[in-house]
Amino acid sequence: MTTSKKHGSNTALVHSDYQAPEGFAAFPVGIHHASTVLFKNVAAMRERSWQNKSAYTYGLHGTPTSFTLEARLAEIEQGEHCLLVPSGLAAITLVDMAFLQSGDDVLIPDNAYNPNRELGDWLARSFGISARYYDPMIGAGISDLIRDNTRLIWAEAPGSVTMEVPDIPAICDAAHAKGVLVALDNTWSAGVAFPAFDYGVDIIMQALTKYQSGGSDVLMGAVITRDQTLNARLQAAHMRLGFGVGMDDAYLVLRNLPTLKLRFDAHDASARKVAAWLQTRPEISKVLHPALAECPGHEIWKRDFTGAGGLFSVLFDARYTEEQTDRFVDALQLFKIGFSWGGAHSLCVPYRIKQMRQHWSHDGILVRFNIGLEDAEDLINDITQALESLDA
Structure with missing residues (x-):
């Protein structure tokens, strides 16, 4: 490679005669950084x-x-x-x-x-x-x-x-x-x-x-x-x-x-397993997962949707206080406390839902789960041990 010597050293740091050869191809899209875009004339x-x-x-x-x-x-x-x-x-x-x-x-x-x-x-x-x-x-x-x-x-x-x-x-x-x-x-x-x-x-x-x-x-x-x-x-x-x-x-x-569809389907499969299991737990009064019949709008979901992803919520039995359900969330080990979803790590967040909705008639604390890419059985075991903290 040759570089012109007609400019001073500072200019040479900014301007170069070199241009990379064309013909490079790869699967990743190139990262083109720019604030200023250059015009030919x-x-x-x-x-x-x-x-x-x-x-x-x-x-x-x-x-x-x-x-x-x-x-x-x-x-x-x-x-x-x-x-x-x-x-x-x-x-x-x-x-x-x-x-x-x-x-x-x-x-x-x-x-x-x-x-x-x-x-x-x-x-x-x-x-x-x-x-x-x-x-x-x-x-x-x-x-x-x-x-x-x-x-x-x-x-x-x-x-x-x-x-x-x-x-x-x-x-x-x-x-x-x-x-x-x-x-x-x-x-x-x-x-x-x-x-x-x-x-x-x-x-x-x-x-x-x-x-x-x-x-x-x-x-x-x-x-x-x-x-x-x-x-x-x-x-x-x-x-x-x-x-x-x-x-x-x-x-x-x-x-x-x-990998979007592969990951989405993996979240979906695990979430359905965890949600179905939660339906069997006496501590939970309702599982709000669109693929389950007890979720409002389930029939619409069946008609219009082809998948469900990893996000759903549950309502705890009304006998449990916010202090108890907060203790449950704190006791989780694989589930971390944080908003958002769609990542590899499972998340759990309690909501004060009556403060967020104009009309909410259901009793019980609402807790939302994001099911990540961990093994579903491990997540179920984590929830099981955390449920024990409710009556601690």
Whole structure:
């Protein structure tokens, strides 16, 4: 390799005549870091548009690494367009900012991911956008809640804490009859167990932090659509909010996508074993797992879904106090205490659910399990020894 000697030593540290030879090929996607994107000439710079992903304009709007991840995520969801954001909550925020303005109304399911509720309350408090919470099992009855200024209906299938499975086709039909968009948090199914666009959903958001990452080490979200007009509004909001992701994180998600379905199915199989076993325990009054008949919306899950993943909840018998169930969670050894799901490690979190829901009539403390990739029998043994602490 030869390098030009016509520049000073500092310049030589910044500029080089060397270019790597073409023809390199490998399975991993290359990691292209960039804030500044270079243009061949002024004409090329002026021709570029950040809305057009056939070329590059600035690192915030993407590099080959992020463009590739967006394309693959859209394919998984059977969509056409995808935008990456720094977290799942950022994905929800992007949708709200793109389609809501002062004077509008948004409907949010009462079982939604709690930060979505808090975001709705903030929109109402500070931006003049009314946010109302509906029974997730309302189905076609949501038509009666739609007002003239309702612009967006959120859904979550199932609710990520209380696990009710809503009738998404019925909600979409009612919404579309009145010109209202439906956005779905499809994180629970990772996009591989529920083809939401085929059931009428307009916009899908995913918390890539979960199954797509799979390593409990990445924060990222995605918003996916089929409609170019909707995508254009999302792109405009994406630019104005300044959302961007790091290419190292994008690469980590890309690296783990090929094993997504294998991991999802493994979580699913173990979770069903643990959930079925928990049904036999006298300490548990109800197992809220969509694949089990006692879970609200089970028949809808059977009709619309092809899998269940690793996340479910239980209700402890009403005789147990919060102090006792907290002791149970603390006594677990393989299960760690932490939010999120989709990683290799099993997690367990108790919830004060009556403080999170407008309408919750069930007795008993709710505890949520994320079943990881450990052996199911070992997880059952861990729960067994922890249950002994209830009466300690």
